Amino acid sequence: xxxxxxxSVYFVxxxxxxxxxxxxxxLLSQFGDARFTIRYSxxxxxxxxxxxxxxxxxxxxxxxxxxxxVFATMLDEEINAILKYAxxxxxxxxxxxxxxxIEATGMEPSRQxxxxxxxxxxxxxxxxxxxxxYALNNDDGxxxxxxxxxxxxxxxxSRSGKTPTCLxxxxxxxxxxxNYPITEEDFEVGDLPDELLEHxxxxxxxxxxxxxLAAIRELRRPDSDYASLRRCIKEVQMAQDMFHxxxxxxxxxxxxxxEELASLIKKSx
Amino acid sequence: xxxxxxxSVYFVxxxxxxxxxxxxxxLLSQFGDARFTIRYSxxxxxxxxxxxxxxxxxxxxxxxxxxxxVFATMLDEEINAILKYAxxxxxxxxxxxxxxxIEATGMEPSRQxxxxxxxxxxxxxxxxxxxxxYALNNDDGxxxxxxxxxxxxxxxxSRSGKTPTCLxxxxxxxxxxxNYPITEEDFEVGDLPDELLEHxxxxxxxxxxxxxLAAIRELRRPDSDYASLRRCIKEVQMAQDMFHxxxxxxxxxxxxxxEELASLIKKSx
Numbered sequence: 001x002x003x004x005x006x007x008s009v010y011f012v013x014x015x016x017x018x019x020x021x022x023x024x025x026x027l028l029s030q031f032g033d034a035r036f037t038i039r040y041s042x043x044x045x046x047x048x049x050x051x052x053x054x055x056x057x058x059x060x061x062x063x064x065x066x067x068x069x070v071f072a073t074m075l076d077e078e079i080n081a082i083l084k085y086a087x088x089x090x091x092x093x094x095x096x097x098x099x100x101x102i103e104a105t106g107m108e109p110s111r112q113x114x115x116x117x118x119x120x121x122x123x124x125x126x127x128x129x130x131x132x133x134y135a136l137n138n139d140d141g142x143x144x145x146x147x148x149x150x151x152x153x154x155x156x157x158s159r160s161g162k163t164p165t166c167l168x169x170x171x172x173x174x175x176x177x178x179n180y181p182i183t184e185e186d187f188e189v190g191d192l193p194d195e196l197l198e199h200x201x202x203x204x205x206x207x208x209x210x211x212x213l214a215a216i217r218e219l220r221r222p223d224s225d226y227a228s229l230r231r232c233i234k235e236v237q238m239a240q241d242m243f244h245x246x247x248x249x250x251x252x253x254x255x256x257x258x259e260e261l262a263s264l265i266k267k268s269x
Numbered sequence: 270x271x272x273x274x275x276x277s278v279y280f281v282x283x284x285x286x287x288x289x290x291x292x293x294x295x296l297l298s299q300f301g302d303a304r305f306t307i308r309y310s311x312x313x314x315x316x317x318x319x320x321x322x323x324x325x326x327x328x329x330x331x332x333x334x335x336x337x338x339v340f341a342t343m344l345d346e347e348i349n350a351i352l353k354y355a356x357x358x359x360x361x362x363x364x365x366x367x368x369x370x371i372e373a374t375g376m377e378p379s380r381q382x383x384x385x386x387x388x389x390x391x392x393x394x395x396x397x398x399x400x401x402x403y404a405l406n407n408d409d410g411x412x413x414x415x416x417x418x419x420x421x422x423x424x425x426x427s428r429s430g431k432t433p434t435c436l437x438x439x440x441x442x443x444x445x446x447x448n449y450p451i452t453e454e455d456f457e458v459g460d461l462p463d464e465l466l467e468h469x470x471x472x473x474x475x476x477x478x479x480x481x482l483a484a485i486r487e488l489r490r491p492d493s494d495y496a497s498l499r500r501c502i503k504e505v506q507m508a509q510d511m512f513h514x515x516x517x518x519x520x521x522x523x524x525x526x527x528e529e530l531a532s533l534i535k536k537s538x
C-alpha cells in the first residue's frame with residue numbers, strides 16, 4: 001500500500017458472496033477503498049474449487065509480493081480449512097460468530113449454503129419480486145388510485161431521487177414503494193392532489209439542493225428551462241412549502257444516499 | 270425459541286445498518302429466519318441514542334424473558350461500549366476484525382461512520398444512479414442501438430426475470446444492464462435481431478421452467494393465451510434453441526434468485 005500499489009482483496013462464499021462483500025466492503029471502507037483491487041469468487045462450493053482458489057491466492061501472493069486479503073462466509077468446514085491455510089490474510093465471518101450464536105440461541109445451524117440470498121422461501125421471494133414490479137408500475141404517479149396498496153409513497157420534484165430509492169426499498173426491504181412526481185400542474189393548482197393527501201401518513205417527501213438538482217437535470221436535458229437553476233430553485237421552494245403545510249416528513253437526497261434514505265424510511269415506519 | 274415464541278433481533282449501526290443486517294441475516298438464516306422478530310435501529314450515532322437503545326433492550330429482555338440478540342457495526346468506541354454492556358447477546362462486527370485488519374494492511378481506520386453506504390464519493394455515486402436510469406430506460410429492448418453502452422444484456426422470454434436482475438446489477442454492482450425480451454416477432458423470424466447478436470459476448474440468456482413461467486404470467490393476465498402452459502412450453506423451447514444455436518451462456522431463473530443470477534453474471538465477466 002505504502003508503495004502506491006493496490007492490494008488484491010477477494011470476496012469468497014459458497015453462495016452469492018453478498019454477505020462477504022458487505023462486511024468486507026464495510027471494513028475496507030475504513031481504510032480507503034481505492035487502495036484495494038476487488039475480486040469476486042462466489043460459488044466456491046466444492047473442495048476442488050477451493051483448492052483452485054487457494055492456488056490462485058498463492059500465485060497472486062508471489063506475484064504481488066504480499067498476501068491477498070480474503071473476506072469469506074463459509075459453512076462447510078473442509079472448504080473453509082482449505083482457504084484458511086492458503087496464502088492469504090483470511091477473514092471468515094461465520095466461524096468467529098457461530099459458536100457464540102449457537103450458545104445464545106440454543107439451536108444448531110443448518111450449515112446449508114444459499115440460505116440467505118437463495119430461493120429458500122419461494123412465496124417470500126415472489127412477494128419481493130412483486131414489490132419490484134409494483135415500484136416500476138407506480139413510478140409515474142399516474143395511478144393515483146393504487147396508493148392504497150403502497151407501504152410508502154415518495155414524493156418530490158422531478159429528479160429528486162424518488163425512483164432509485166423506491167427500487168431500493170423494493171429490492172432490499174421488499175416494500176411496496178410508489179412515487180409521485182410533483183409537476184407543473186400541482187404548482188399551478190398550488191397543492192398536492194387529494195388522492196395523495198388521503199395517504200399522508202405514508203408519504204415521505206424528498207428535497208434536494210437546487211444547485212445539485214440543476215446539475216442532475218442538465219445531464220438529462222442540457223440547456224433547457226427544466227434544468228435552469230432559476231426553475232430548480234422555484235420548484236424546490238414551492239415543493240417545500242407544500243411539504244411543510246401538510247407536516248410531511250422531509251428527507252434530503254443531497255446529503256443522503258439511496259441506502260441512507262431507504263434506511264431512514266424503514267426506521268420511521 | 271423452544272416454546273414457539275420468536276426472539277427479538279436488532280440490526281444496529283451508526284449509519285444505515287445495511288452491513289449489520291447482511292451479516293446478521295446471513296447468520297440467522299442458518300437457524301431458520303421465522304423464529305426471530307427483526308428490528309432495525311440505524312443511525313445510533315450519539316451516546317444518548319445508544320443509551321435509549323440500551324434501555325429498550327433491557328425493557329425487552331425483561332418483557333420477553335430473554336435477552337435480545339444484537340448484530341451491530343460500530344466505529345465509535347464509547348457508543349459501542351454502551352451497547353456491549355446492555356442487556357443483549359451482542360455480536361459486533363468491526364471490533365472483532367479491525368485489529369487483525371490493521372495488522373494485515375499496516376494502515377489505520379478512519380473510524381468515520383457512513384463510509385460504506387453513504388455519499389462518500391459523489392462521482393461514483395452518481396455513476397451508480399445513472400446505471401439505474403440506464404436499466405430503466407433500456408428495459409424494453411426498444412433501443413437496440415444503445416446496446417453498445419451496456420456492460421451486459423439479459424435476454425429471455427417475457428417474465429423470465431430479466432428486469433429485476435438488471436435492476437439488481439445496477440443497484441448493487443453499478444453495472445449498465447440492458448435487457449431484451451424475446452417476442453412473438455423474433456419467434457416468427459426464427460432468430461434474434463442482428464443488433465443484439467453483434468453484442469453476443471455480453472449477452473446472458475435467462476431460461477425458466479414453463480410451469481413456473483405459466484404461474485407467473487397467470488398472475489399478470491389470468492386465463493390468457495399468454496399465460497397458458499402450452500404457449501409457455503413453446504416459447505421457452507424456441508428461446509432455448511436460439512440460445513444454443515448462438516452458444517450463449519444460459520442461466521435458470523427457476524432455481525436461482527436474482528441475487529444469485531447477478532453474482533453468476535458478475536463472476537463471468
